[in-house]
Amino acid sequence: MLKLCQKISRHFKTSSRLLNNIEVFVDGTPVSVAPDYSILQACQKAGVVVPHFCFHERLAVSGNCRMCIVEIEKMPKVMTACSMPVSPGMRINTKSEKTYNARGGVMEFLLANHPLDCPICDQGGECDLQDQSALYGYKIGRFMEYKRAVEDKNYGPLVATVMTRCIHCTRCIRFYEEVAGIPILGTTGRGRETEVGTYVEKMVHSELSGNLVDLCPVGALTNAPYAFTARPWELRNVMSIDPTDSITPSIEISCKGGEVKRVLPRLHEEVNEEWIHDRSRHAFDGLKRQRLNACLKKKADGSYEELTWKDALEVLAEEVSKTSGNDMVGIIGEFMDVEAVVAFRDLMYKLGCENIDAKKNGVKLSPDFRNNYLMNSRISGIEEADLLLVIGANLRLDSPVINARVRKATVLNGLNVGLIGTDDYLTYDHTHLGTSTSALTDLLKGTHPFAKTLEKAKFPMILVGANVLKREDGEAVNSVIQEIAKKYNVIKPESNWNGYNVLHNEVGTVAALEVGITSEYDPKAKPKFMYLLGADNFKPDEIPDDAFVVYQGTHGDEGASRANLILPGASYVEKSGSYVNTDGRVSLGKKAIPAPGQAKADWEILRALSEVLGQTLPYDNLQEIRYRIAELAPHLIKYDYVEPYSLSWHTVPVKGEVNKTVISDFIDNFYMTDAISRASPTMAKCSEAFNPARNTNFVPEVPIR
Template sequence: MSAEAAPAPETVPVTVNGQEVHVPKGVTVLYACEQAGVDVPRFCYHHKLSIAGNCRMCLVEVEKSPKPVASCAMPVMPGMNIKTTTDLVKKAREGVMEFLLINHPLDCPICDQGGECELQDQSYIFGSDRSRFTEYKRAVEDKELGPLVKTVMTRCIHCTRCVRFSTEIAGVQDMGITGRGNQAEVGTYISKLLASELSGNVIDLCPVGALTSKPFAFSARSWELESTNSIDVTDGLGSNIRVDTRGNEVMRIVPRANEEVNEEWISDKARFSYDALKRQRLDRPMVRGGDGKLQETSWEFALEYVAEKLKAAEPNAMRAVAGKLCDAESMISLKDMMNKLGASHLTPEGLPGASADVRSSYLFNSNLVGVEDADYVLLIGTNPRTEAPVLNVRLRRAVIAGGATVASVGPKADLSYPSQHLGDTTATLEEVTSGKHAACEAIKAAQNPMVIVGSELLRRPDAKVMLKKIHAMCDELGVVNGDWNGFNVLHDAGGTVGALDIGFVPGTSASDAVPAQLVYSLGAEEFDAPEDAFVVYQGHHGDKGAARADVILPGAAYTEKTGTYVNTEGRAQVAIASMGPVGKAKEDWRILRALSEFAGVPLPYNTHQAVHERLAQVAPHFAKVDEVEATLWMNGATYANAKGKKLEASIPLKSSVENFFMTDIISRTSATMAKCTEARESGAV
């Protein structure tokens, strides 16, 4: 990366409503108006999409121009005099609005967009108080786009935002306009469902009620909802979301803009899996009785019972497993309690041999925004389209707009942009890491080469040997060079990086030689427990983990507790509780604090703030919320002592996500995600 500062863009002076502003050369009149603090109405324009210029709502008057101009498509000229409040502009906007409303139905009382509709707002401000149209309104047949997006195409005003998003951002060439004039319709060219993991974003983009959320339909009005800022945990990106609740129920989840993380998009899984939060919930403590069945009990009895087992078990025979969706506060509480009991066998779910010694060995070191600076990207054992759809948007932009090359060693998949598939075997990876493959020359020649390693690779039995070879390749081929660190690990869950950051890994005294007598599962579904082992499950959904448990301690889901999550690039973010836990469930760190008291090893914190301060003691970056600390590259020293020299040739390099719609306990419980899975398996998508 060049150390020289980029030259300042050339600016030109323009006048907006008598106020002079200087804007970069080549920007639009609409941009100049925004810089001057003037709001210009628009429907088709969106700053993340290409300019269409077809709604004409953004008309303004430009001096010496014979008629109003569309400000979104007109570039500024030096000395241009722009007026947005003249009678000419007012009449032009009234005319445009009148045309838009000619065929728009009078659906406002039953439309799900009511209360947050751009057409409603702008017709009230800029429209006329009467219509001259007396003919019949046209009607358009609704399109079937799948179980997520509801269509009422008669409301469509042909802004084409959904078409441009599908084509440019999602990379799915499915939507377009067929017909001309009064017969024009937006839809799929042939009858099919939207085949994108980002399809729900067209709901936010649609300025009218033509595209709305099918699961949310007719369930609530926007003014009834209470909004809370939170963080998505269904993948490793930590997308910023807003949780809308009514009473003690999550009604919908929508994205929050954060240009450094998720821009303005979220995946369909993040948006629609919330219906699982009221299904199959664990809402009361339970203990397995003599008849082998789980029976409801009191919190006091359950905690006393677990505490007795903790005190009776040998420290070396105790195991603690942290689930994929755990917040950092609950994991540090469990770690501190187990350490006080003398136990050090701690494991993040699915990563039994993980190393947490060097952060750069398990983080996305280039940062998410750094993807767009890369000119060559090598994917190893990952499919970013299913593991992190929003990151895949940045990769697509790097290829389409930036001219980057993407090659993959792993699963062959449609990434929504051109890519080279080198193979899916360890033999291919061996060639690449040893410098014998043709791709090595391209990596070496690249200015900002990048390697993205999938989280499934960390779960392999030969993970350390493989990572040792990849680290050596990164040093040899210049993937890590000066200020540029192109070695990246793409995690697929919201809690994994937080677990590694606080050192929730086996300690030096941990050994598998002693069989487990007690296993404490903190929301983990996959863990090894002998049949005679005592299993404690602390979580929020009844699934595989709860079915194996001897004691169930009901915890809170991510929308029901304030917690810190660290995304795949190492950015600590705080999710605010949008509602209270269901039934008798409690926040996870509070359960562990109470249990430590019963076990005779009380934890030294009683408030959430105190737990967060404890996190900052263990890992200082927890004190810097929403910031990314630069990591130190250890030149392959992390896996210098990795035993063994051969890779497991019998195990192909594959993605950690086989079914995008079902990857964790919440999405597996979601009825909406089940419908999406069924639609995809039936071939409709």
């Protein structure tokens, strides 16, 4: 039924583009609007505020809170503005006495059973019901009956519930069905006995579940880890981005003193719309645990001694002087900013080392042409495509926000999705082509049944998971994929369409490719000196036992445990830097809190080290290093802008043969994928509650297909 309504809505929206705008009057002011607008949309265009609780522009219209009622001339009763379409010459009155009395009556009903616990409610200060009751409600209520009480639900470790406050706006229900694609919430009972819940007692599981708190207009659903730690008026908000997600969603970091209290999403239509996943929202508490806040040197007995910065840099300089550039290797971590990558590149090149980002399991991509390693169609291009072929990526785990956009495109635009790889619990209809690379060769030959569908597509899009390109046969697999893209005209210069895309997992990898660094490493080589720049996710056999290892980063994780010398770096909330996301968009991250102890910004550490080594880098502040970035890649100083992509092929010849092996899931635990999330107590609770490998009683909800 939902899909039918959305198809009808899409039909009317398409046909309305062919019609002229109509004129309506809002409080006597003429406004020209499209004929498919609702009264609420017409009022918004006129700049008139209409109160509402249930309406949300990204969710289907329900019209059940009744707060948006307005008076319409020649109509005997007031009407809900969110569900009533406009008509030519309609006269809407939002400030009449009739409208005022009707809204007051609705508010009186809403508050009839609502607990007046605002002083202890965690939503106090940013509660829609609290604000609107002050503006539109009566000063006193006439209901003297006892207020109802509803049992709280267990929605998991991220969402706290006080269901007595629920006003049944059904935003949470519609979000789970329409955006998350999981039919887990609904209503039971009628009238006074209505309750929102999960029918059978179970936890609410979705990688996007934290967005429920933002949608709830009252204090029924609140941020459990943040609850009662601060009030909104005590917080200092910093507008930044999240580099732990490869799409770098826009976020708002709320701080109190020198501590991050919560992370909220910001609106960015081309990247994350207004959603972020749970790891982006809640893993920040890992920044307080297992942090490196002092320079440390490993002693002969395996223990560590603390050093000053001066002593640590001198020890490092001594080790570097013993080693030639050919015996050095540098590995760039997953969350590195462009400034740190450029400083690292410049320093290593000055030392005669070109083995940078040299991971044996690194992405096998050439940095020569940007359209070989970026998401050329952009994230928003998913809604323009009519066919999407996903290769080697389980989008629900790799990028839940992109997965939500794919679901939106399948429901609203009829996007046809094909998948090669694991398809567990995806939230939309799709065609599973197989789990091994043999499906690729079948597509190239044209023998696979999906080949005919691919041929008919007008705007086909291929999305390659970066993990596929980390296989031993990664270059050969990529070459086959590009041959498939050529055969089925995935790039259409005449239509300004480039449908070949790579979905990266790490912004550090994209930054390295943008400044010309590639992964070239001889597996048989045994370097004597390794510099790990925030690198924690690596295989043990990548580091020889006798190598001197320097780890510069934030956490005592895998990198620090192997290091001979540890230099504490600042995290993404403790420094200002620029990051490149998977579609080549450069975004600025802002410093929100000071770094702990001796920790410094990564590029500053490298600049100080270069001076001790006698190879001084030619920049002393953030502005000067960005001048250096502009010399290497001018587009990297154009913030929140995507440089136009190439519409011609720059392919890499096949190296070796494709192994006929299974493309398995590369993420076994969504809640613990990096050093920050592994140190997070909140992510540990989520892993315990939602990971079937740990919680044998947990069964993931079957998505809507």
